[in-house]
Amino acid sequence: MRALRSPVVAAVAVAAALTVVSGCAAKSDSKGGKGVIEVAASDNACELSADTFPAGHVRFAVQNKGSKVTEVYVYAPGDRIVTERENIGPGTSAEITAEIKPGHYEVACKPGMKGDGIRQKLTADGKGADAKRDPRLDAAVAAYRTYVQQEADRTLPAAQKFADAVRAGDVAEAKKTYALSRVGWERTEPVAESFGDIDPKVDVRADGLEDGQKWTGWHRLEKSLWQEKKISADDKKLAAQLIDDLKDWQKRVGTADITPTSMANGAKELLDEVATGKVTGEEERYSHTDLVDFQGNVEGAQKAYDLLKPVVSKNDPELTKELDRQFKEIHARLDDHRDKGSADGFVSYDTVGKEARKKLSDSVNALAEPLSKLAAAVAVTK
Template sequence: MRAHRSSAVAAIAVAATLTAVAGCAAKSDGKGAGGKGAIAVTASDSACKVSAKDFPAGHVQFAVDNKGSQVTEVYVYAPGDRIVTERENIGPGTHVEITAEIKPGAYEIACKPGMKGHGIRQKVTASGKGAAVKRNPKLDAAVSAYRTWVQEQADQTLPEAQKFADAVKAGDVEAARKTYALSRVGWERTEPVAESFGDIDPKVDTRADGLSDGQKWTGWHKLEQSLWEKKKISADDKKLADQLITDLKDWQKRVGKAVINPTTMANGAKELLDEVATGKVTGEEERYSHTDLIDFHANVEGAQKAYELLKPVVAKNDPALAKELDKQFAAILKQLDGHRDSNSADGFASYDTVGKDERKTLSDSVNALAEPLSKLAAAVAEAK
């Protein structure tokens, strides 16, 4: 679940501790740096200014400067609020650059001060001029393989989720606890694809502090609260278990229709690290069950899968970047292996047993991987 905060104060606190995870982030010099032809997006607490409302389709670079006092997010939405690309955790005074493959059409660019709500939106148009993207055949192969893998993850999730739902419907708290985290692995590995649809993620993976006004709380985390905090299963929970399966089947059917290209794969890998930074390292995602480590591992696995499929092209185009990514993926997975627990149902230690210093070490590893990973989309876009 992409991070949402119930208050601007919470958002600022997260940014203060996780600034280095904000992407290819650097403190802004106020000049709106970006490559030639980049679309400048200037975000503040009350505005979202875009330097061009009409630009050529194709590989587009957005140069984002947060001039506000709150952490912000920037999204590019296609009609129906389908997410084309996004970047979270853009701290005050921070500059990030986002590379995306944009097809001709109408879009909205949204800035979300405090990382919440509908956002301040600007309508933009990508014209047909420059729309043709010449792609290395190896990248087409990577997209095809990734699409197959994402579908496999969705297909494998349903049986695990059904075990969880059946335990809930049987009123068996212990069985439901044991199957809860395992039911989420495929989702966590491919979350950016699921989130791209816009409407499924809020149904199945919203936390209590991420609810929109008037939204009924459904999905995994509502059931997580019942199992660990309330320690009982209500009649409504049993209905929610059925609803979870219905929503996940919808996701399973729609995965094959997701818009996937090399830059969405690369940006998705970075988004998964953002998920780790804002939810798993902080312990906010699984606040009742403390099963954050298996989510953490699944997010990293998903990011690594996207990278590994893109690697044949990236290694040729930017060998230094590929070498650094290999190093940092190996390092973070080794650290996670150190927190395995064979006595746990999901194979990892409960996150409430991980001390402050150990969490800091994990956070540092996320930072070390996030920095080179933020360069992956640009390296892919430049590949010939």
């Protein structure tokens, strides 16, 4: 869910000092000639070291030279998200490894993490990614595509129960089914968000609305159920619209452009979602069902990792050991807050104290750091 977020500095340090240079071709690194584009983001500029680069695996090395938290997106035509990195704090750096097909793109730096961003055009030329890709990565992509479609298919019946309760004016039943209707979405959120237009319709919070945007989707209904404690005629219309928008997502999810690096980056994005919305309690500020979303994000991240693990364990065995350990740890922290008597299996997040929230946050940060290295490990060719 894309919304204005508080600064959370968990960015990945760039391995070498970065100097923004002018030029019309991407620099090459020392490992097989893969491109690196340096991005200097500030409060009023987005400078690239190149406007053309070889298609295939490319690293975007980002420095935030501004005073605001920023995020960087790479868009294909139609504002389809190819890759992204959020929550890059002032004075910090981040590195994004992605597989880019030949074509025309835009890089957007978004100071304050709102709006369309400051954009620069760039072109990927050539034939594309390394021809000798490990066949296990192709299998991982195929399996992940199946997983994403299955989650979308499973979401619709759960969301329909929620929408039916809203349309019937049944506040109690709508509350009971609300969090469970969101699980599949939370597990696969980066793929859903890649389309650009669906997420703002179904999962935006009030503080993420653009000027003139009507508030629709889950969180508008959440506010009605928990804060206003009633269901209006407009809410019933919004419930019907939510189902229509989710059906659109279900239909389109099979067309998503999925690569091994997008799977890896998506896993990191899911942890960013936890750090900036779930742990803080901002995501489900009315219902306090944040732990359900938290679990969904972690499960989705682990699914992507598990599918990529056969290759990553070969390329970086120490990374797999650390990721295995940290996933186990974060599940243990979630288990501390189970409640078998609740409809969704967790305690209400407003009952989780400051110290317990810190433990959850520490677990998220401990997992996010090695997870940020997953895409680079996937991109290694031997």
